[in-house]
Amino acid sequence: MPTTPRTDPRVLRTRQLIRDAFIDLLEEIQLEKITVNRIAERATINRVTFYLHYRDIPEMLEKLADDMIGEIHTIVDGIQNQSRSRDMDWSILVNMLEHIAENSKFYKVMLASQRIPVFNDRLMKLFVDLITSRSENQTDFPSTLSMAVPKDIAIWYGSSAFIGTIVCWLREDMPYTPLFLAKQLSLLFHIQQVTDLPTDPE
Amino acid sequence: MPTTPRTDPRVLRTRQLIRDAFIDLLEEIQLEKITVNRIAERATINRVTFYLHYRDIPEMLEKLADDMIGEIHTIVDGIQNQSRSRDMDWSILVNMLEHIAENSKFYKVMLASQRIPVFNDRLMKLFVDLITSRSENQTDFPSTLSMAVPKDIAIWYGSSAFIGTIVCWLREDMPYTPLFLAKQLSLLFHIQQVTDLPTDPE
DNA sequence: TTATTATACTACAATGTGTCTATTAGGTTC
């Protein structure tokens, strides 16, 4: 979808109003309590106008997610074309985190707010507690480095770790600079990568 | 809260009906579309009866989350009292994954279903793609082991990785046994732990 | 200017919410 279609400025304005109003509301009340009524009221548009743009709230969320991923992809692709290989992944990470930090209001409500199922948060807390207490009375350490872990599991592990760490970082109002966090993430991830290298078919 | 209060069997029955109906519905339709009406209808109870137990759907979710965490805590605490230290964390992990596998229908809809904000899923996918393509043209590998990463970041990283991996595992309908997955998670996590050990104040 | 189109406005039926009241039915206790 190139930039040529030249969208009506009124459309852009309305969509921006809706988006801002929604993010605004999400800072105050839970997603379940957000209605088209409230969004329209906050956005100072007619309720019917909302339906001219989105079928319902879930679809609007989809569209917002599309936009978000689009923006990040722009960054990622830009870096990948520019300086390939080597520290590519590292500068991608830095740029990504800086982008998130710049739009932290958006990302915080979208990624890190009390979404709905508290389930993730609860489980997360449980693991945090476990790991915390575990790391206190640490006595043994494994000599089982360089083991082959199935690729998909390693990818699940790394991806979840990245996203989850960023979410925690946002929730804590970004206590580290994007650069520093990127460095730590790179370290933690590379260490995992070492074990992936052998890649023996298990 | 001891078991002594002896709850009315009718209450237990109704709560179970509500819970089953809700999980049932969550397999079919999105959370936003689930109403008290539908739950009551599916549970074959009167709509008013729902309000005798929960104030609204979000509160019901909270209660269900409480129950879930309670069950997991039972497992964790049981293991911790039984065989302390050594492979403690490993048997905790195995028991936890087995418990999740046994109640996979519940956990799948609660943790791994298309909850609401597709945002997490999208970002997750982006990272999976990145890591996948990255691991294909892997040329360099870091010699920067045993670096000190701030404790909170390491905890964020590990906790997110654990939960996220389990979620992916559930979404793929558990292609590995709980025992095997627990082993892989232990490996990945211990490798990270190695770097945590120095714990120099940054 | 003229044609197009997004938005505003009003209205409507349908559904959902939360909370009453009164009644029925199941469970517990003596």
Added chain:
DNA sequence: GAACCTAATAGACACATTGTAGTATAATAA
């Protein structure tokens, strides 16, 4: 068994939300 307690049911209510009409108005594009 009878008496008591309380859950669940049933019907009703005011109110909010939804999704979709039809028409009018204003902004944009040609």
